[in-house]
Amino acid sequence: MEYFIQQSINGLTLGSIYGLIAIGYTMVYGIIGMINFAHGDVFMLGAFMAMIVFLALTTFIGGVPVVLALLLMMIVAMLLTGLWSWTIERLAYRPLRGSFRLAPLITAIGMSIALSNFVQVTQGPRNKPIPPLVNGGITIYGTNITVAYKQMVIMFVTVILLAAFWYLVNKTTLGRAQRSCEQDRKMAALLGIDVDKTISMTFVMGAMLAAVAGTLYLMFYGVISFTDGFTPGVKAFTAAVLGGIGSLPGAVVGGLLIGLIEALWSAYFSIDYKDVAAFSILAIVLIFLPSGILGRPEVEKV
Amino acid sequence: MADVQKIEPDSVFAKAVKEGLLAGALAFGLFFLIVGFRTDQNIRNELVLNQRWGLLAIFVLVAAIGRFLLTAYITPWSEARSKNKRAAVEKEQSAFRKSFPKIGLGLLLIYPFLVILILWAYNGSIMGGLQGSLKYVDNFGIQILIYVMLAWGLNIVVGLAGLLDLGYVAFYAVGAYSYALLSTHFGLSFWLLLPMAGIFAALWGIMLGFPVLRLRGDYLAIVTLAFGEIIRLVLINWTVVTKGTFGISGIAKATLFGIPFTPGPTGFAALLGLPNSGVYYKIFLYYLILLLALLTAWVTIRLRRMPIGRAWEALREDEIACRSLGINTTTTKLTAFATGAMFGGFAGSFFAARQGFVSPESFVFLESAIILAIVVLGGMGSLVGIAIAAAVMIGGTELLRELEFLKRIFGPDFTPELYRMLLFGLAMIVVMVWKPRGFVGNREPSAFLHKRKMVSSEFTKEGHG
Numbered sequence: 001m002e003y004f005i006q007q008s009i010n011g012l013t014l015g016s017i018y019g020l021i022a023i024g025y026t027m028v029y030g031i032i033g034m035i036n037f038a039h040g041d042v043f044m045l046g047a048f049m050a051m052i053v054f055l056a057l058t059t060f061i062g063g064v065p066v067v068l069a070l071l072l073m074m075i076v077a078m079l080l081t082g083l084w085s086w087t088i089e090r091l092a093y094r095p096l097r098g099s100f101r102l103a104p105l106i107t108a109i110g111m112s113i114a115l116s117n118f119v120q121v122t123q124g125p126r127n128k129p130i131p132p133l134v135n136g137g138i139t140i141y142g143t144n145i146t147v148a149y150k151q152m153v154i155m156f157v158t159v160i161l162l163a164a165f166w167y168l169v170n171k172t173t174l175g176r177a178q179r180s181c182e183q184d185r186k187m188a189a190l191l192g193i194d195v196d197k198t199i200s201m202t203f204v205m206g207a208m209l210a211a212v213a214g215t216l217y218l219m220f221y222g223v224i225s226f227t228d229g230f231t232p233g234v235k236a237f238t239a240a241v242l243g244g245i246g247s248l249p250g251a252v253v254g255g256l257l258i259g260l261i262e263a264l265w266s267a268y269f270s271i272d273y274k275d276v277a278a279f280s281i282l283a284i285v286l287i288f289l290p291s292g293i294l295g296r297p298e299v300e301k302v
Numbered sequence: 303m304a305d306v307q308k309i310e311p312d313s314v315f316a317k318a319v320k321e322g323l324l325a326g327a328l329a330f331g332l333f334f335l336i337v338g339f340r341t342d343q344n345i346r347n348e349l350v351l352n353q354r355w356g357l358l359a360i361f362v363l364v365a366a367i368g369r370f371l372l373t374a375y376i377t378p379w380s381e382a383r384s385k386n387k388r389a390a391v392e393k394e395q396s397a398f399r400k401s402f403p404k405i406g407l408g409l410l411l412i413y414p415f416l417v418i419l420i421l422w423a424y425n426g427s428i429m430g431g432l433q434g435s436l437k438y439v440d441n442f443g444i445q446i447l448i449y450v451m452l453a454w455g456l457n458i459v460v461g462l463a464g465l466l467d468l469g470y471v472a473f474y475a476v477g478a479y480s481y482a483l484l485s486t487h488f489g490l491s492f493w494l495l496l497p498m499a500g501i502f503a504a505l506w507g508i509m510l511g512f513p514v515l516r517l518r519g520d521y522l523a524i525v526t527l528a529f530g531e532i533i534r535l536v537l538i539n540w541t542v543v544t545k546g547t548f549g550i551s552g553i554a555k556a557t558l559f560g561i562p563f564t565p566g567p568t569g570f571a572a573l574l575g576l577p578n579s580g581v582y583y584k585i586f587l588y589y590l591i592l593l594l595a596l597l598t599a600w601v602t603i604r605l606r607r608m609p610i611g612r613a614w615e616a617l618r619e620d621e622i623a624c625r626s627l628g629i630n631t632t633t634t635k636l637t638a639f640a641t642g643a644m645f646g647g648f649a650g651s652f653f654a655a656r657q658g659f660v661s662p663e664s665f666v667f668l669e670s671a672i673i674l675a676i677v678v679l680g681g682m683g684s685l686v687g688i689a690i691a692a693a694v695m696i697g698g699t700e701l702l703r704e705l706e707f708l709k710r711i712f713g714p715d716f717t718p719e720l721y722r723m724l725l726f727g728l729a730m731i732v733v734m735v736w737k738p739r740g741f742v743g744n745r746e747p748s749a750f751l752h753k754r755k756m757v758s759s760e761f762t763k764e765g766h767g
Contacts, residue, residue: 035520045336052335055351076335083331092731099738101519102466106678109671110730117724122337128349230667234527241524272539279528286521287513 007267013151015259016158020213021236022251024206030182030246037108040233041115046211047224049077077211085207119226127225244295322370329365414585439584449692451595453676455645461683463638464618466523469530473503473643475665477650482550482660492556503647504640511639537662549661556655598645687741
């Protein structure tokens with residue numbers, strides 16, 4: 001039982017990161033119905049930004065308190081990754097809006113290839129290890145279950161961000177504009193909502209969450225490489241689909257589920273096949289629930 | 303351009319300056335960290351920062367000046383041009399364009415000999431011509447034709463039946479591994495295993511197709527992607543059979559009616575009294591893949607006229623209408639998956655015979671993405687367009703390997719290979735933004751009333767099935 005709880009905690013940590021990335025996929029899909037394939041690489045870019053900020057801090061200033069360092073890494077990574085995402089949407093996706101459905105998918109795949117190779121060219125192909133930022137953990141009284149401080153940081157940041165995000169989507173003008181664009185873009189435009197701006201902001205928000213996920217990923221694993229965008233990206237997308245694409249709570253639930261499946265599968269069965277397990281469960285869930293766990297069933301209009 | 307500037311000479315210029323400055327500022331924000339600093343490992347394996355402000359300045363300047371030129375000169379010029387163009391009447395298709403498929407086919411048929419002849423004339427000896435042509439026949443001819451064949455195979459699934467498949471490379475892998483395993487363990491010949499690999503891949507297509515019958519659009523896309531990844535991960539981890547990431551090497555070569563392409567006395571060269579060279583096998587492979595690709599094209603063209611092909615296209619256009627007309631969508635989808643997968647399997651076994659080595663490295667998602675990109679860039683459903691797209695994208699990236707002269711400009715540390723995939727990705731974006739409907743934006747109709755009019759692909763739906 002202790003082992004199970006321990007592994008579940010590990011899974012939820014991983015799942016939080018997937019959930020944060022998955023929100024970016026699901027929001028973009030909800031508004032413009034496009035799979036933003038480059039999102040995984042935006043996540044990787046965010047992690048690289050955080051890594052460079054960390055190195056700049058240690059090189060130019062010296063010892064910075066860990067909390068401050070983490071905060072700075074997150075904020076700078078969020079701002080710059082948001083800027084990247086805004087530019088990407090502007091240059092590669094907006095010209096194709098209203099074109100047929102596969103066109104933006106292909107540019108997104110092209111952007112994904114270009115981004116990861118751009119990082120490879122500018123930063124070199126090797127893994128980038130950083131010294132551990134947060135050490136230690138606590139053991140829950142009377143058991144052998146330990147929760148590392150870095151896991152607590154990940155969960156804490158995720159909860160805070162999700163709360164802020166929930167507020168943004170449900171209580172602000174921007175959130176209302178987003179939800180209206182999701183329902184009917186043309187009608188929203190007729191009612192005076194700046195659809196282009198709303199879509200841009202959606203990309204920026206998704207990228208910011210991905211940048212935070214990247215920072216947390218870097219802090220947790222202590223290493224990042226230019227290829228690290230693909231697998232977490234695909235997993236997060238899997239999570240978004242599993243939860244029901246277009247549904248924000250679904251993305252979080254899906255992310256946590258994928259994280260749990262991965263951790264428990266590696267704990268009880270074979271670590272080599274953990275990705276196979278995640279993908280198989282995706283296929284099985286979709287066969288029985290074709291629109292995901294929390295997704296609305298597609299209505300066919302004739 | 304001239305009259306645009308006459309009307310508002312200051313405002314265009316001022317706007318261009320402003321936008322240029324903005325673009326510069328944006329580029330500074332984007333590249334400040336990722337280009338301005340480079341992280342490298344020092345001797346203790348710690349990361350250290352190197353500053354590259356010069357390179358950052360170049361990036362910013364290029365963005366600013368590029369944007370300035372775009373706003374000030376290129377946009378007004380292209381607007382004026384498109385205004386003039388609109389007035390011109392649409393021309394009839396030229397004779398060259400009409401007979402392009404025949405010309406292209408003829409060129410493909412004589413391509414290896416053409417290369418040898420040119421190199422013969424260039425080098426002055428037949429051996430020079432033979433050896434020099436190796437690179438062109440192998441890297442360009444065979445490589446491009448493999449992708450042409452794969453893209454034509456995927457076109458059946460995506461272009462005709464409208465099922466978005468992001469895991470096509472799985473069937474390629476199934477074909478390659480069936481040949482590799484059956485030939486190394488049982489010593490079966492290529493000609494027996496080629497159809498078998500196709501059948502295996504088709505069976506896998508049906509097996510993977512069954513669970514996804516109910517899924518549509520993007521759900522289908524992600525599940526096919528997942529299947530592609532599952533097959534690759536199994537190939538990596540099932541080390542007892544597949545030898546994992548080491549791959550399977552020493553796979554038997556294909557033979558021509560039992561004549562092996564070996565240097566010995568029974569080999570092809572000795573039997574025909576030709577000088578020894580590895581090029582005959584390459585030329586043989588070239589014609590083999592050309593034949594396989596043409597088979598794919600022929601089957602596609604024939605199937606489009608048969609009830610099943612009509613059903614595929616009906617499925618692509620409107621699944622509900624298709625179902626209400628009594629078409630069995632289950633078998634229609636499964637046959638599309640199976641047929642597409644079969645050609646992927648053929649291509650896979652050819653790939654194994656050509657390389658003599660297979661490993662999971664060759665079957666990553668990137669390959670699926672490249673094949674899908676070729677199909678879409680070629681204009682979905684147009685065979686000629688797909689062939690052109692494959693030649694441009696694959697040939698273009700192969701050409702980048704040849705750009706040794708760039709080393710003389712940028713110094714010996716410059717490796718053009720590094721930029722290959724970066725440019726490939728950027729090319730995908732640029733081509734898509736420039737021509738969203740692909741290189742060949744219209745196609746022959748499958749069924750028509752009275753007159754065969756070209757259908758613009760604007761009217762082709764896709765990926766809803």
